[in-house]
Amino acid sequence: MEIAIIAHDDKKAEMMGFIQSNSKQLQREGIDLIATGTTGKLMEELGFKVRRMLSGPLGGDAQIAGRVAEGKTKMVLFFKDPLGKHPHEPDINMLLRVCDVHNVPLATNEASAQLLLDAISKRS
Numbered sequence: 001m002e003i004a005i006i007a008h009d010d011k012k013a014e015m016m017g018f019i020q021s022n023s024k025q026l027q028r029e030g031i032d033l034i035a036t037g038t039t040g041k042l043m044e045e046l047g048f049k050v051r052r053m054l055s056g057p058l059g060g061d062a063q064i065a066g067r068v069a070e071g072k073t074k075m076v077l078f079f080k081d082p083l084g085k086h087p088h089e090p091d092i093n094m095l096l097r098v099c100d101v102h103n104v105p106l107a108t109n110e111a112s113a114q115l116l117l118d119a120i121s122k123r124s
């Protein structure tokens, strides 16, 4: 199962804490992680194996949206900064929309992301 990990700059520390406290679950056999560029780089520094897309402002969210549309990415954990302005807002909205179009689970904050991960760990 491919899971996309994305965090805006002001949410990156929170995301790194989240993935570290869920590292066992996220590094299980059968879970493939992908991430936008800078988020992925930080994940690699923590020792995670992750496929890095472009950075968000350069099209990373759009690449992940494409993978959701193609049925490759099955879950998106996206810690969005609700207080910031982003030059690539159209790409961000497209990713959120494409998740809804394809009924792909999407968490945009830590509490929701935890519920989603807990749900898939109960399943297996």
Ligand SMILES: O=C(CO)COP(=O)(O)O
Residues within 6 Å of the ligand: 006, 007, 008, 009, 035, 036, 037, 038, 039, 040, 054, 055, 056, 057, 060, 061, 092
């Ligand atoms: O901008 C982002 C999501 O919209 C995240 O991109 P980075 O992980 O490259 O910072």
